[in-house]
Amino acid sequence: MCADKTATLSLNGQTYDLPIMSPVLGPDVVDIRKLYDEADIFTYDPGFTSTAACKSAITYIDGDAGQLLYRGYPIDQLAKESSHLEVCYLLLYGELPTADQLDDFRNRVTRHTMVHEQMHYFFRGFRRDSHPMATMVGVVGAMSAFYHDSLDINDPWQREVAAIRMIAKLPTIAAMAYKYSVGQPFVYPKNSLSYAGNFLNMCFAVPAEDYVVNPILEKALDRIMMLHADHEQNASTSTVRLAGSSGANPFACIAAGIACLWGPAHGGANQACLEMLREIGTVDRIPEYIARAKDKNSGFRLMGFGHRVYKNFDPRATVMKESADEVLDLLGIHNNPILQVAKELERIALSDDYFISKKLYPNVDFYSGIILEAMGFPTSMFTPIFAISRTVGWISQWKEMIAENGKIGRPRQLYIGPKQRDYVDVTQR
Ligand code: SDX
Numbered sequence: 001m002c003a004d005k006t007a008t009l010s011l012n013g014q015t016y017d018l019p020i021m022s023p024v025l026g027p028d029v030v031d032i033r034k035l036y037d038e039a040d041i042f043t044y045d046p047g048f049t050s051t052a053a054c055k056s057a058i059t060y061i062d063g064d065a066g067q068l069l070y071r072g073y074p075i076d077q078l079a080k081e082s083s084h085l086e087v088c089y090l091l092l093y094g095e096l097p098t099a100d101q102l103d104d105f106r107n108r109v110t111r112h113t114m115v116h117e118q119m120h121y122f123f124r125g126f127r128r129d130s131h132p133m134a135t136m137v138g139v140v141g142a143m144s145a146f147y148h149d150s151l152d153i154n155d156p157w158q159r160e161v162a163a164i165r166m167i168a169k170l171p172t173i174a175a176m177a178y179k180y181s182v183g184q185p186f187v188y189p190k191n192s193l194s195y196a197g198n199f200l201n202m203c204f205a206v207p208a209e210d211y212v213v214n215p216i217l218e219k220a221l222d223r224i225m226m227l228h229a230d231h232e233q234n235a236s237t238s239t240v241r242l243a244g245s246s247g248a249n250p251f252a253c254i255a256a257g258i259a260c261l262w263g264p265a266h267g268g269a270n271q272a273c274l275e276m277l278r279e280i281g282t283v284d285r286i287p288e289y290i291a292r293a294k295d296k297n298s299g300f301r302l303m304g305f306g307h308r309v310y311k312n313f314d315p316r317a318t319v320m321k322e323s324a325d326e327v328l329d330l331l332g333i334h335n336n337p338i339l340q341v342a343k344e345l346e347r348i349a350l351s352d353d354y355f356i357s358k359k360l361y362p363n364v365d366f367y368s369g370i371i372l373e374a375m376g377f378p379t380s381m382f383t384p385i386f387a388i389s390r391t392v393g394w395i396s397q398w399k400e401m402i403a404e405n406g407k408i409g410r411p412r413q414l415y416i417g418p419k420q421r422d423y424v425d426v427t428q429r
Helices: 035-039 075-081 084-093 099-110 117-124 132-145 156-181 195-204 215-227 235-245 250-261 269-280 283-294 315-330 337-349 353-357 365-374 379-404
Strands: 005-011 014-021 059-062 067-070
Touching (some): 005 035, 014 035, 084 195, 084 215, 084 379, 117 156, 132 250, 132 379, 156 195, 235 250, 269 283, 269 337, 283 337, 315 365, 365 379
Antiparallel strands (some): 059 067
């Protein structure tokens, strides 16, 4: 990207020329790195609505066009033609793999799916009713207490091993969190199964009988994972980058990302959305919830609606909606009441001036929960599945940040607290 244009800032009788950089896709950026040094002034953007925090070549979103590209490839093409592991390779290394490269990558991931046996004991320390995301934050962070040979962020080979380990082990840890929550024995990974099939088996197999992976569920879960793999500088990815900028080890950075993803405004929305749809229950109650969502004082928002970047449809939601229809139909679940409520809610909301004026469309979380529930997952497992999927995005962005060799992330502030004042003894207060 070049900086052959400049923006001029006039301030206190001075003018400052700020370089403008042009990206491959998307809006130009004004380079303000020298602004404070030269003009003794900060910019103010608490939600980062107008701030590019980094350069990245991984994912591009055009919110107005409803476009999402992974390394330039449109998400709808990848969701139709590719697989989650192939998308992992693409996001990590920048190009689609040859057949041999994909085989090698799949083998490397497959042979890292088991966790250190002692990690089983961590689960015993949690209450059975712990949310699986609480367990995952703890156990993924604890990976840095076990895998000492892949902690050195300055060693490219250790970074590579850490990346493979996390892509491989997150499904195992999430499945263990689920099994622990339902009081069933852990199921070990099976190298003969696909990435999605192995996760289904680890979650739903029991020692008492054989479990056969349903190919419909396997394909739908693999597609859900692809759709959630990366998404530019969203809150959890920005968290991973900020944690990584201090030199923290990769496992600690991903644990931070999982913690951030848990919030209902972010990855926790898929659980919150299905619970909202279930609470609405029937189509005739939708107007009541639409009214609440429009009432600022209600504090209620339609979960699964709206997005910081998409001011048009979320292309992932479009694919997810098609997938929901297909999966439920193939499973013989017709006239699913939750799906009917979701479709009617979408129809009504998209014809309502409030949502139209604020450009609020269904996002990736609106339909995903319907499919996951049809697969047999409890709502508490929806965000862990999002975390499994997003691990490759977090790791790819973390690797890109390390390679950039950037500075530690340390924003400034607009201070509105008290001016300096002297201490007053308690007897004088
Ligand atoms: C994800 O960033 C990413 O890329 C995230 C993600 C990813 O892949 O990583 O895409 C995954 O997090 C998807 C979003 C999941 N969250 C939800 O579905 C929760 C419900 N949606 C929101 O809370 C909200 O829409 C956000 C958080 C998603 C986006 O918030 P913004 O961009 O900061 O927008 P905002 O809160 O400033 O809202 C703008 C206006 C406000 O009204 P005004 O103050 O201007 O009058 O729209 C209203 C909001 O009140 N609004 C909603 C709404 N979302 C926004 N009103 C009702 N229901 C909603 N869902």
